[in-house]
Amino acid sequence: MGKTHISTEPLTGTSLRVLRLIPPICTSDIMSIPSKTTEYYISKPQGIDNLILREAPLAPSKSTEVLVKIHAVSLNYRDIAAVTGNYPGLKDEPVPCSDMAGEVIAVGSEVKGWKKGDRVASNFAVDHVHGEITKEIKDTSLGGAIDGTLTRYKNFPAHALVRVPEHLTYEEAATLPCAAVTAWNALLGPVPLKGGDTVLVQGTGGVSIFALQIAAAMGATVIATSSSNVKLQIAKKLGATHLINYKETPDWDQEALKLTGGRGVDHIVEIGGPGTLDKSISAARYGGWVHNIGFLAGVNTDLSGLTLKMLHKAIVYRSVLVGTRYQFEDLNRLLVARQIHPVIDKVFSFEQAKDAYQHLLSQKHVGKVVIKVAKD
Numbered sequence: 001m002g003k004t005h006i007s008t009e010p011l012t013g014t015s016l017r018v019l020r021l022i023p024p025i026c027t028s029d030i031m032s033i034p035s036k037t038t039e040y041y042i043s044k045p046q047g048i049d050n051l052i053l054r055e056a057p058l059a060p061s062k063s064t065e066v067l068v069k070i071h072a073v074s075l076n077y078r079d080i081a082a083v084t085g086n087y088p089g090l091k092d093e094p095v096p097c098s099d100m101a102g103e104v105i106a107v108g109s110e111v112k113g114w115k116k117g118d119r120v121a122s123n124f125a126v127d128h129v130h131g132e133i134t135k136e137i138k139d140t141s142l143g144g145a146i147d148g149t150l151t152r153y154k155n156f157p158a159h160a161l162v163r164v165p166e167h168l169t170y171e172e173a174a175t176l177p178c179a180a181v182t183a184w185n186a187l188l189g190p191v192p193l194k195g196g197d198t199v200l201v202q203g204t205g206g207v208s209i210f211a212l213q214i215a216a217a218m219g220a221t222v223i224a225t226s227s228s229n230v231k232l233q234i235a236k237k238l239g240a241t242h243l244i245n246y247k248e249t250p251d252w253d254q255e256a257l258k259l260t261g262g263r264g265v266d267h268i269v270e271i272g273g274p275g276t277l278d279k280s281i282s283a284a285r286y287g288g289w290v291h292n293i294g295f296l297a298g299v300n301t302d303l304s305g306l307t308l309k310m311l312h313k314a315i316v317y318r319s320v321l322v323g324t325r326y327q328f329e330d331l332n333r334l335l336v337a338r339q340i341h342p343v344i345d346k347v348f349s350f351e352q353a354k355d356a357y358q359h360l361l362s363q364k365h366v367g368k369v370v371i372k373v374a375k376d
């Protein structure tokens, strides 16, 4: 809808002509712009019980902002780390979560390209539009350095938004900003994987399942690992060629070497961190890529021998911090072209947000855990 203008001039001559050019005042639009939101915030980063629901004032949109009615939010392991005090750089009493999809309900006067009713998702770091990350850009990460998305309404800078692909629901689109863009940046970042490459994904959580889907869609052979044979069967249906249960086969690195005929894996999506890095280096091919993403296997492992081990195999060890809005748009084009749907394990209501956190913490899930925020 057009922007509304109220004139106090008498309606004569020029002003009458101008009035014909501007869209009519739509009082229902003005009335429907909320001045308050309902949001969660972390009162103390000491556990999920410290997620508190409150009503909060909603500042009017700035001229460069877009007001979004949030329909769905997805959780990432990072949100557990934040609420339990294990996430560096968290602001005081933050509104948690980075991922959302929603509907534009108003646009600032300088905004181009967005209009009321558009379906949008936001980039993880709102100012990471393209190029390398900087401290200043990292400090615009939602649900960390700045307030996040677990709220009914939120203003976003217009440049942070991407259009939601038509084939995705709001719940599906809300899974993309952190996990899917991270997987994309790992596998299709500065040196993209090639068809025929082998990709190993660790476990069946959010990042790994997106990496599996992206790698399979790009023509790679995927080795999926998991603690669960039931989850591995889901990975197989999603396109994994080889399956390794890392509980039953603790030397999964040796198994991966065997599966690649001794050559090793081209790209390892390393979400375990210090606890899995040694085996990832063993499983990788000479000159292969180990994408440093997560720390789910714990952080208290002695890594002192690993730099030499990487050197001897000319391993490319690359750290990934989510990604840019441009990468998000590239990802969406692949999802549209191949009609890929994100894997949602379970959807919780806004009021059940703490249960959603508990479910993610239990690691019973495959793919993503979603909170449906809007009732309609």
Ligand SMILES: NC(=O)c1ccc[n+]([C@@H]2O[C@H](COP(=O)([O-])OP(=O)(O)OC[C@H]3O[C@@H](n4cnc5c(N)ncnc54)[C@H](OP(=O)(O)O)[C@@H]3O)[C@@H](O)[C@H]2O)c1
Residues within 6 Å of the ligand: 075, 076, 077, 078, 178, 179, 182, 202, 203, 204, 205, 206, 207, 208, 225, 226, 227, 228, 231, 246, 271, 272, 275, 276, 292, 293, 294, 295, 296, 297, 320, 321, 322, 323, 360, 363, 364, 365, 367
């Ligand atoms: N650097 C970045 O930009 C970035 C972005 C997103 C996420 N991350 C990090 O990446 C990690 C994954 O995040 P997420 O949101 O995808 O997590 P998630 O959905 O909570 O993933 C949980 C799953 O990881 C698997 N897992 C746990 N411990 C494992 C281990 N020792 N070895 C192999 N797999 C293991 C398990 O799958 P199974 O039950 O199938 O074994 C578990 O269900 C987290 O550490 C997160 O902080 C980093």
